[in-house]
Amino acid sequence: xxFRSRILECVTDDDLVFRALAxxxxxxxxxxxxxxxxxxxxxxxxxxxxxxFGVMKHLRLLEEAxxxxxxxxGRQKLHYLNPVPIRLIHDRWIDKYTERQVSALxxxxxxxxxxx
Amino acid sequence: xxxxxxxxxxxxxxxxxxxxEQVWDAITKPEFTMRYFYGSELxxxxxxxxxxxxxxxxxxKLWVEGEVLESDRPNRLAHTWRSLxxxxxxxxxxxxxxxxxxxxxxxxxxxxxVHDQLESAPKTAASVAGGWSYVLSGLKTLxxxxxxxxxx
Numbered sequence: 001x002x003f004r005s006r007i008l009e010c011v012t013d014d015d016l017v018f019r020a021l022a023x024x025x026x027x028x029x030x031x032x033x034x035x036x037x038x039x040x041x042x043x044x045x046x047x048x049x050x051x052x053f054g055v056m057k058h059l060r061l062l063e064e065a066x067x068x069x070x071x072x073x074g075r076q077k078l079h080y081l082n083p084v085p086i087r088l089i090h091d092r093w094i095d096k097y098t099e100r101q102v103s104a105l106x107x108x109x110x111x112x113x114x115x116x
Numbered sequence: 117x118x119x120x121x122x123x124x125x126x127x128x129x130x131x132x133x134x135x136x137e138q139v140w141d142a143i144t145k146p147e148f149t150m151r152y153f154y155g156s157e158l159x160x161x162x163x164x165x166x167x168x169x170x171x172x173x174x175x176x177k178l179w180v181e182g183e184v185l186e187s188d189r190p191n192r193l194a195h196t197w198r199s200l201x202x203x204x205x206x207x208x209x210x211x212x213x214x215x216x217x218x219x220x221x222x223x224x225x226x227x228x229x230v231h232d233q234l235e236s237a238p239k240t241a242a243s244v245a246g247g248w249s250y251v252l253s254g255l256k257t258l259x260x261x262x263x264x265x266x267x268x
Binding site for chain 1 (some may be wrong): 131235253
C-alpha cells in the first residue's frame with residue numbers, strides 16, 4: 001500500500017488512528033510531544049531503548065494517522081502533536097454515546113414524573 | 117502524565133472532503149464561521165494589510181483582532197492574532213496564525229493551522245490550545261455534512 005493511499009484511507013476511516021494508538025511506544029511518543037512538541041527525531045529517541053530506525057517507523061505510522069504533524073525548520077524536521085484526529089473521534093463517537101445516556105436519563109425523568 | 121506547558125508553536129491539521137476553494141470560503145466567510153467557530157463573526161476583506169476582526173455572537177464583544185499578513189486564495193492565509201477574551205490576554209504581544217490549504221488526491225483537501233509567535237503570549241497560547249481542535253473538527257463536519265457539530 002502506498003503512502004498516499006494510506007492517507008486517503010484515513011479520511012474515510014478512523015482505523016489508522018486506533019491502530020496507531022494501539023501501541024505503548026507510540027503512545028509514549030505522543031506523551032513526550034504532549035509535554036513539549038516541536039521536537040527532533042534525535043530528542044524523541046533519547047529515552048527509548050530502540051534503534052533510530054525503529055523510532056522513525058513509529059513516527060511515520062503516527063504521521064500517517066495524522067496524530068503527528070511535521071514541519072521543516074532550516075535543516076531540522078520538527079514533530080508536533082496534532083490532537084485533531086482524537087478530537088474527531090471524541091466528537092463523532094464519545095459525544096454520541098454520552099448523548100444517548102443523557103436522553104435515557106431525560107426519558108426516565110419524564111416517565112417518573114408522569115407516573116408520580 | 118506531566119501537565120502541558122502551552123506551546124509557542126502549535127500545529128493542527130485535518131483532511132476535509134471538500135475543494136480548497138470551499139475550505140477557503142469556510143475560513144473567511146462569516147456565515148460559515150458563525151456555525152463552527154464558537155459562533156463568531158469574521159470581519160475582514162482578507163487583503164494584505166487589512167484588519168482581521170473576530171466578533172462574539174451578536175457583536176457583543178470583539179474577541180480577536182489582527183492584521184492580514186499574507187493572502188493567497190485558496191492556498192494560504194496568514195494574519196496576526198491578539199486575543200481580547202480578557203485583560204491579561206489583551207495585554208500580550210500579537211501572535212500569528214497561518215492557514216495552509218493543500219489539495220490532495222481524491223477530492224480531499226488538507227488544512228493545516230499553525231499558530232506561532234506565541235513566545236510573548238502565554239495566556240493566549242494556553243487558551244487556544246484546546247480550541248483549535250474543536251474548531252477544525254467543527255469545520256470538517258460542517259463542510260462534509262452541511263451541519264454544525266451537535267455540541268456547538
